[in-house]
Every structure is written in structure tokens, then in C-alpha cells.
Amino acid sequence: MALDDEFGVRHGDVRVVLTPREHALLAYLLRRRFEVVPRIDILREVFGYSRDPGTNAIDVHLAHLRRKLADLPIALETVRGAGFRARVTGP
Numbered sequence: 001m002a003l004d005d006e007f008g009v010r011h012g013d014v015r016v017v018l019t020p021r022e023h024a025l026l027a028y029l030l031r032r033r034f035e036v037v038p039r040i041d042i043l044r045e046v047f048g049y050s051r052d053p054g055t056n057a058i059d060v061h062l063a064h065l066r067r068k069l070a071d072l073p074i075a076l077e078t079v080r081g082a083g084f085r086a087r088v089t090g091p
Contacts, residue, residue: 001072001088003027011072021046022065025058029076029086038083058084 001011007023009016018026024046029037042058043049062084066076073090 001074003030009069009072014071016068016072018065018068022061022068025061026065026069026076026086029084030088033086033088036079036083036085042084 001009003009003023003026004015007018007020009018009023009026025042028042028046039058040052043052043055047057062076062078069076073088075087075089077085077087079085
């Protein structure tokens with residue numbers, strides 16, 4: 001699986017087109033893959049917020065990503081009370 005510069009992710013012959021924000025979120029989670037990433041880290045690094053404004057933007061973008069990536073070997077997990085984690089689940 002590989003992210004490309006044109007806001008997509010590719011696995012074999014399958015390419016999924018992402019929005020720029022989805023691409024940035026996925027890239028950030030993959031860079032920190034297997035780590036539980038706190039919400040505030042994502043808000044700061046991906047969304048540009050210096051504090052938590054109480055938005056559900058992360059949850060909305062993750063829901064869209066999960067739907068788009070359903071056929072790819074990646075799991076985007078919510079770790080209740082701690083944050084989020086990306087795991088590559090296959091080759």
C-alpha cells in the first residue's frame with residue numbers, strides 16, 4: 001500500500017482518491033502507525049488547531065476514510081479515551 005502525491009492511495013491495481021484533508025490525516029496516522037495518536041496531536045498536525053475546539057472533524061474524516069479504504073489492508077481504529085491508531089493488516 002502506498003500514498004501518492006495526487007491525493008490517492010494505491011494497493012496493487014486498486015487506487016482510491018482522497019480529499020486533501022483525508023490524505024493528510026491518513027499520511028499522519030501511517031507515519032505513526034501502531035502508535036495510539038491523541039486527538040490533540042491530530043488537531044494540531046493535520047487540522048492546524050493549537051487547542052481542541054470541540055469539533056468532531058476528526059471523526060467525520062475518519063468515517064469517510066474507513067468507507068473509502070474498506071477494501072484495502074488497513075485498519076483505522078478508535079482507541080476509546082486515548083486517540084486513534086492505523087494498522088496495516090496485510091501485505
